[in-house]
Amino acid sequence: MNQNFDIIIVGGGAAGFFTAINIVEKNPKLKVAILERGTEVLNKVRISGGGRCNVTHACFEPNELVKFYPRGEKELRGPFHQFCSGDTIEWFEKHDVELKIEADGRMFPVSNSSQTIIDCFLKATQKLGIAVLTGESVQSIFKKDNLWKIETQNENYLVEKLILATGSNPKVWEMLQTFGHAVVSPVPSLFTFNIKDARIKELPGVAAQVTVKVKDTKLTSTGPLLITHWGMSGPAILKLSAWGARILFDKNYQFTIFVNWLNDADTADVEKKLKELKQEHAKKSVSKKSPFQLTNRLWESLVLASGIEGETKWADLSKIQLQNLTNQLTNSTFQVNGKSTFKEEFVTAGGIDLKEINFKTMESKLHENLYFAGEIVNIDAITGGFNFQNAWTGGFILANAIANT
Incomplete structure (x- = not known):
């Protein structure tokens, strides 16, 4: 049984990486691992925005920004007051990535390459000692006393806090339903x-x-x-x-x-x-x-x-x-x-019912020390950088909540 980590994040996508980096930056003592079922991480980041990565949108007013979310408009108002598009720009600048605004408001790295964002995340995880474990497909999740037990095909992990950032993964949604979580059935969007x-x-x-x-x-x-x-x-x-x-x-x-x-x-x-x-x-x-x-x-x-x-x-x-x-x-x-x-940017409407999430912390209201980030929850947006902004905001709030516990 592997007990080397305090926190496991399941899902090596945008939300998983951003959350991991922010947690360790706020609390360097925490040992964090990202489990990714595939052989590569950040695949969706690579293809987004035609390979340029549409990082966010130049809409800096939270009450305006929420209007781009068919699902999640009400719930995101508070979170966007904590971490909005302007904060995203600042965060990436601090990590040596400069963003630019295009005529339609979409924002991309100045390099015009999604590889810049991928490199930024990989460099940060290495520097902070975050373990990135690929080929780790989660088979089951258990609550054991006050700990979470995660079984993959290779290894069993025991951690205090579990973060799910698995996007539209039906298998993980099914596991969550066995924990009593309601999942709004997924349908295509965009x-x-x-x-x-x-x-x-x-x-x-x-x-x-x-x-x-x-x-x-x-x-x-x-x-x-x-x-x-x-x-x-x-x-x-x-x-x-x-x-x-x-x-x-x-x-x-x-x-x-x-x-x-x-x-x-x-x-x-x-x-x-x-x-x-x-x-x-x-x-x-x-x-x-x-x-x-x-x-x-x-x-x-x-x-x-x-x-x-x-x-x-x-x-x-x-x-x-x-x-x-x-x-x-x-x-x-x-x-x-x-x-x-629409292109490769497949987005689904559906996911964990928003009523079951505390949007001040991104923690499950049903299970202590279980958190969610990104598209696993029933939030989605129109095209233009808004889905990524939801991932960044959720990751930031989650990291703050964990750093303060």
């Missing part, structure tokens, strides 16, 4: 929509600023939409998939969306504008040039879908054609038939 439709078939790569709504729900989202070979992607769609993760799962990813291609322009205003164009450009061909902030290719496709032939002049538009065009611009209907994973 995915793109599969749509086969003549209007967008020839337009991969075309983007527009839109408002998207899901029929028969309250789900709505505004932002950039990107047409792809398989349907639609971009922030507006990804946001919708995150906020609607459960609803869209229940619909088996078969549903109808309405797209307003002119952001949130009012239908009546658009119809009025089209009537003015009919007067002003009477002799010009309707499909030739987009009068709105749409690419000419998208405009042409929507004109065609309105039953307006190629060379039709503005003056020749019928009342019905004008109404059709208004409708295509502000209320296009598309059938969604399935989803695709």
Whole structure:
């Protein structure tokens, strides 16, 4: 029985490493080990942000930051007042990693390489004497007197404090259910929509600023939409998939969306504008040039879908054609038939029920000396560095709580 450690952290990902480093920095006497089931650590960090690692987001106000979390908004308010995006920047600066802000608010290492973050964590664990043990897949967890017994296929460990940072690992969730913890069943979040439709078939790569709504729900989202070979992607769609993760799962990813291609322009205003164009450009061909902030290719496709032939002049538009065009611009209907994973950044909605966690310490309310960090709990965010920020904040609070016991 290995009793060389005070604390075991299960999971060699972002949350596990950040938590371990912060614990030992605050209390160097503690002996900490990270157990990772795979042969490599920090895999998700490596591929995140297209290999650049989207460390956090330049949203520095806790009450604003929480709005990016479909699950966890209420619970994270307190924690973000303790450790927010600004604190993340400062933490990495102290560890010789400089971050930069991009135009959309996402923050990356100046090096543009996720390896910088990995190297930072590995260097810190070595310096602090944290044991990183790979190929250690946890088979079972027991409570033994006041200690935790962790069995892997190679070794048995006995420790006072156990931290689970295993992300979306169903096996660990199952173990926790035997301890009486409730687990909200996982469903995918952050995915793109599969749509086969003549209007967008020839337009991969075309983007527009839109408002998207899901029929028969309250789900709505505004932002950039990107047409792809398989349907639609971009922030507006990804946001919708995150906020609607459960609803869209229940619909088996078969549903109808309405797209307003002119952001949130009012239908009546658009119809009025089209009537003015009919007067002003009477002799010009309707499909030739987009009068709105749409690419000419998208405009042409929507004109065609309105039953307006190629060379039709503005003056020749019928009342019905004008109404059709208004409708295509502000209320296009598309059938969604399935989803695709967004890049490699697979995120799940689901995990340990938030009511069972003390967010002042990240400790289980059911079992003393059992703590959680990262995506193992039922918190997830839209894309843009927010899921990592949750990992950093939880790890910091947890480390503070342990250092003070």
